[in-house]
Amino acid sequence: MNYRHGYHAGNFADVLKHTALCELLRLLLSKDKKLFVLDTHAGAGGYDLGGQLSVRTGEAAAGIVRLAAAPREGMPAAVARYLAAVAAYDRKFGPAGGGPRRYPGSPRLVRAALRPGDRFVACELHGEDALALKREFAGDRAVEVRQADGYKVLKAMLPPPERRGLVLIDPPFEVADEFERLARAVRQGLRRFATGCYAIWYPIKDEAAAAGFVAGLDAPKRLVLELRLGGEVGAGKLAACGLAVINPPWRFDEAMAEALPFIAGVLGGKAEMKA
Numbered sequence: 001m002n003y004r005h006g007y008h009a010g011n012f013a014d015v016l017k018h019t020a021l022c023e024l025l026r027l028l029l030s031k032d033k034k035l036f037v038l039d040t041h042a043g044a045g046g047y048d049l050g051g052q053l054s055v056r057t058g059e060a061a062a063g064i065v066r067l068a069a070a071p072r073e074g075m076p077a078a079v080a081r082y083l084a085a086v087a088a089y090d091r092k093f094g095p096a097g098g099g100p101r102r103y104p105g106s107p108r109l110v111r112a113a114l115r116p117g118d119r120f121v122a123c124e125l126h127g128e129d130a131l132a133l134k135r136e137f138a139g140d141r142a143v144e145v146r147q148a149d150g151y152k153v154l155k156a157m158l159p160p161p162e163r164r165g166l167v168l169i170d171p172p173f174e175v176a177d178e179f180e181r182l183a184r185a186v187r188q189g190l191r192r193f194a195t196g197c198y199a200i201w202y203p204i205k206d207e208a209a210a211a212g213f214v215a216g217l218d219a220p221k222r223l224v225l226e227l228r229l230g231g232e233v234g235a236g237k238l239a240a241c242g243l244a245v246i247n248p249p250w251r252f253d254e255a256m257a258e259a260l261p262f263i264a265g266v267l268g269g270k271a272e273m274k275a
């Protein structure tokens with residue numbers, strides 16, 4: 001396992017995924033019922049955008065850093081809320097400066113949104129990142145960090161007793177059969193917990209492979225969000241990605257229909273939303 005999310009934190013893929021994640025959490029948590037959240041591939045939790053890994057790729061500059069510098073006037077509410085969540089995490093490390101210096105990974109965004117009584121399990125397999133994640137939430141009883149295979153945990157923990165849940169599946173795509181593994185995990189999840197909300201991130205390095213994956217997702221209620229930057233798909237550097245959301249909450253589509261084109265405009269790309 002070579003993948004480290006620290007190289008990519010705050011890039012355009014995180015911007016898409018995390019804007020949607022914040023909105024999913026907001027809508028799901030607006031109901032007065034307990035929620036279970038499972039992050040199957042959680043990463044390290046939080047990232048230093050001035051750190052070695054991040055500086056080496058500079059990917060955040062074309063993602064969160066650019067978005068955070070966009071004028072607030074006319075900004076869709078979902079984007080403003082995502083930026084507020086990033087800024088709130090960043091402020092823990094000192095007074096606000098010129099753009100974010102620290103970036104919250106999915107576990108931090110989830111944790112910030114949870115209410116007392118909600119439950120959150122975050123899985124991370126990589127030893128160093130699992131340790132960082134454990135440190136990030138040390139003493140926090142609302143978060144259960146497991147150094148474990150998120151696909152196995154998904155199988156073991158669904159359906160949750162709460163009967164309301166959000167499952168984020170965000171694998172690193174280091175192995176050739178990741179699309180197959182992902183599709184299998186989604187099938188297993190839906191078989192156990194058909195009403196759960198699933199947010200599934202995927203890279204678009206090969207248009208046909210990504211389209212085949214999406215077409216194979218056998219779920220009547222779903223929304224697919226895709227973001228393409230200017231670069232050529234398949235030309236080495238990741239230039240496009242998607243997030244498939246199964247059983248999205250009410251009005252998620254409206255929020256994303258506003259947010260996606262705005263994000264694409266600021267980042268210099270194209271967005272697409274389809275059922």
Ligand SMILES: C[S@@+](CC[C@H](N)C(=O)[O-])C[C@H]1O[C@@H](n2cnc3c(N)ncnc32)[C@H](O)[C@@H]1O
Nearest residue numbers: 005041042043105106124125126149150170172
């Ligand atoms: C794309 S990153 C996650 C980023 C995170 N979800 C976020 O949005 O901030 C994928 C992570 O999955 C971890 N990983 C790889 N295989 C795994 C598995 N089978 N189970 C759990 N974690 C895994 C990698 O070490 C990596 O940290």
